[in-house]
Amino acid sequence: MTNKILIIEDEENIARVLQLELEFEGYETDIAYTGTSGLIKYREGSFDLILLDLMLPEMHGLDVLKRIRATEQATPVILLTAKSEVEDKVKGLNLGANDYVTKPFEIDELLARIRNSIRFAKPKSSEKPAEEKDIHLLSYGQLSIHEQTREVLYFDKSVDLTPREYDLLLYLLKHPKQVLSREQILEAVWGFDYFGDTNVVDVYIRYIRQKLGLVNSTAIIKTVRGVGYVLKESAHET
Structure with a gap:
């Protein structure tokens, strides 16, 4: 062909x-x-x-x-x-x-x-039956990520992220309500061979918050002082 x-x-x-x-x-x-x-x-x-x-x-x-x-x-x-x-x-x-x-x-x-x-191109995925289409859709509260298309939605609006921002937000979304240390995030998102400052996590969290904030001011990524971050929808959630 x-x-x-x-x-x-x-x-x-x-x-x-x-x-x-x-x-x-x-x-x-x-x-x-x-x-x-x-x-x-x-x-x-x-x-x-x-x-x-x-x-x-x-x-x-x-x-x-x-x-x-x-x-x-x-x-x-x-x-x-x-x-x-x-x-x-x-x-x-x-x-x-x-x-x-x-x-x-x-x-x-x-x-x-x-x-x-x-x-060496990745094979293009073929159309799947309707019941299988959302198998890679991850959601928590008003945040959704479709892993196949890498589409990020917040309050039903698309959020444009860089590849690194996407990987970081996806990692948080896969561990909702779980407090994650900066070291855990570095290891998962940047890899074992990263030797930079853990402050890079803070920088990228700030980037993501700014982009989500353009859609809705609700803060879904919380800072846990002295530890790291947690994806949590609201203060009253247990």
Whole structure:
């Protein structure tokens, strides 16, 4: 089966060259010249890989990436970046991009990265029967997380989290009403090989609280002074 690639690139000459090279290699392609149109084409179509420029009109490439990864993790995304965009490369990888190439790039290198990304792409989950669809939905109070789509809902509104913020909130949600120390959280979310300051937990808790607070001021993550944190819906809960 022919793989289909979505090219989101505002420079028409570059987009056209990419299209010709990819179609010569046997890929099907589609092109979008703005971030908004690229996101629409992604949502309306089915693609095996996305080539995503960062500096796009209407919507920045990182914002496009965030919305793609809020939907699913399977489709590989390769960023097309300028040499000066080091910070954006890091942000992109943290947001779930699979790889990046720096402009100007050699087409042979890009083709190799495309083949590699498609080869190791996560299999896309098939549609499940209705009774099985919510098997990965975790909820506590007004907070819900769907593990398959990584969608976070608070008071029925979507919350946009970074991968690390998501992992931290998911860990808290899997242990509701349980007081968790900073060390426990570090070990579970950052891993055994993390040697940084435990204050990083406080920083990320603050980020998550700010984002949840934009939806509703109810504080669901409580601080247990001298210990750590607990996910608890209200003060009167026992």
